Amino acid sequence: MAYGFAVLIVVGAIVMAILIPEPFQLPDKIMFVAFGCAVAWVLHLLGRVRVEADEQGITVVNALRTHRYTWPEVLDVTLLEGDPWPKIDFSDGMTVGAMGIQGSEKARARRATSELAALIRAKGEAGE
Numbered sequence: 001m002a003y004g005f006a007v008l009i010v011v012g013a014i015v016m017a018i019l020i021p022e023p024f025q026l027p028d029k030i031m032f033v034a035f036g037c038a039v040a041w042v043l044h045l046l047g048r049v050r051v052e053a054d055e056q057g058i059t060v061v062n063a064l065r066t067h068r069y070t071w072p073e074v075l076d077v078t079l080l081e082g083d084p085w086p087k088i089d090f091s092d093g094m095t096v097g098a099m100g101i102q103g104s105e106k107a108r109a110r111r112a113t114s115e116l117a118a119l120i121r122a123k124g125e126a127g128e
Contacts, residue, residue: 002047006040013037050100051112053119060088062099071123079103079113086113 013036017029045063052059057070069090077098079086086098086109101112 002043006043006047009043010036010040051098051116053116055123058088058116058119060096060098060100062097067096071120072125074120074124077113077116077120079109085109086116088116 010033013033017032020029020032048061049063050059050061052061057068058074060067060069069088073090073092075089075091077086077088079101083103084097084099085103086101087095088098089095098116101109101116103109
């Protein structure tokens, strides 16, 4: 969705820059397109968020940062009612929000959090 809207906004900004009436000059038209590109960049940052698990650990890609953790570092994942996304707790005391699992998607978010918790129990060292 984010990438579809990003394309729509950039194309709309370009069309608006081309069709805008005369009082607007070239710098104004460039700013329309630049603003559309800036909005598309923000949508890209939001569209890339995800949580990926593999045999070695998990990768948490949030809007601005990517975190890579091995299974022994991961202790638990929790998603409380009303939270925007789950929180993953680590052995060094740090907690990272997993924006790739959206709490607003109630059942889907609970299922993804449960699956991640099962992987943590199966592959991590928290249970020892």
